Amino acid sequence: MEISVRSLWTLTHGMGFGALYLLACSGALIELWRRYSPQGDVLPAARDESFMCVYLAMMAVLAWVAVLTGTYVIYPWYRAAPPPGTTDLAGFPQRLLMASPTTGAWHSIGMEWKEHVAWLVPISITMAAAVFFQYGRNLRRHAPLRSAVLCFTLVSFLAAGVAGFFGAMLVKHAPVEGGPTLHIVHGE
Amino acid sequence: MSVPASPIASAEQAAAAPPSGAGAAAILAAGIGAFSLAVFAIAGDKIAALKSFFTFSRPTGPLSGVTTCTVAAWLIAWAAFHGLWRRREIAIKPVAIAAVVLLVLSLLLTFPPIADLF
Numbered sequence: 179m180e181i182s183v184r185s186l187w188t189l190t191h192g193m194g195f196g197a198l199y200l201l202a203c204s205g206a207l208i209e210l211w212r213r214y215s216p217q218g219d220v221l222p223a224a225r226d227e228s229f230m231c232v233y234l235a236m237m238a239v240l241a242w243v244a245v246l247t248g249t250y251v252i253y254p255w256y257r258a259a260p261p262p263g264t265t266d267l268a269g270f271p272q273r274l275l276m277a278s279p280t281t282g283a284w285h286s287i288g289m290e291w292k293e294h295v296a297w298l299v300p301i302s303i304t305m306a307a308a309v310f311f312q313y314g315r316n317l318r319r320h321a322p323l324r325s326a327v328l329c330f331t332l333v334s335f336l337a338a339g340v341a342g343f344f345g346a347m348l349v350k351h352a353p354v355e356g357g358p359t360l361h362i363v364h365g366e
Numbered sequence: 367m368s369v370p371a372s373p374i375a376s377a378e379q380a381a382a383a384p385p386s387g388a389g390a391a392a393i394l395a396a397g398i399g400a401f402s403l404a405v406f407a408i409a410g411d412k413i414a415a416l417k418s419f420f421t422f423s424r425p426t427g428p429l430s431g432v433t434t435c436t437v438a439a440w441l442i443a444w445a446a447f448h449g450l451w452r453r454r455e456i457a458i459k460p461v462a463i464a465a466v467v468l469l470v471l472s473l474l475l476t477f478p479p480i481a482d483l484f
Binding site for chain 2: 245249250253254257258286287290291293294295297298301302304305308309312313316319320322323325326327329330333336337
């Protein structure tokens with residue numbers, strides 16, 4: 179059993195940072211909706227508020243690490259141009275997708291949207307975290323502020339979902355492969 | 367663990383609550399940052415000179431400049447509005463509506479079939 183370094187980076191980016199963000203985001207949405215509602219009959223305890231601060235900060239870190247690794251580590255491998263005369267495009271995912279009319283849209287729509295929309299995620303969740311640090315349980319008193327934080331968190335969830343979906347489909351049709359191979363387990 | 371809400375607790379919180387200006391600044395700046403992403407992405411795609419300008423990192427291409435400029439626009443807007451509003455009570459509702467509209471526009475404008483209309 180072995181894996182290439184580029185595959186490992188892709189896996190860490192998608193399944194590590196991206197999928198974990200999506201999971202965390204669903205929890206944040208429920209928590210912000212339920213506990214910080216102006217109609218709520220119980221006040222969140224100070225301990226819960228501190229936990230939420232750490233939770234949102236970790237989400238912001240996850241989002242930034244996901245987009246930075248995607249943009250500066252994996253994307254250059256994805257868009258690398260093959261040398262003239264190259265016939266095997268397996269190491270050049272973008273060119274491989276564009277070489278066939280049946281897969282071209284995975285790049286022209288999928289990757290083109292993913293590479294930009296993913297950046298809405300760290301901006302949105304960093305703002306949500308910053309607002310929560312500042313207001314905490316007082317968000318209950320600022321209903322429009324809480325609604326805006328919820329909207330931005332929801333859009334960050336949708337944007338991360340779009341990026342994750344297209345990331346998975348791109349890996350399926352034209353995986354980012356190459357680099358040194360890591361041997362995990364030797365077969366029988 | 368949660369504690370029951372009481373008028374006393376609410377009054378204490380009201381006294382300690384920070385003005386709405388800082389929150390309004392953060393939300394509006396995030397909306398502006400998000401919208402600037404769509405504007406930079408479309409401009410970088412349509413204008414050759416900007417495409418070249420946005421290539422801050424050759425391996426990543428124009429995406430590097432588009433996203434760096436987006437983050438810069440967002441942080442500058444945040445610092446500016448925070449400086450202006452942090453000690454003031456701002457009507458959050460219109461600011462929040464404007465920010466969410468900018469965010470949703472950005473989500474739509476980054477979708478290639480819509481971006482290609484420009």
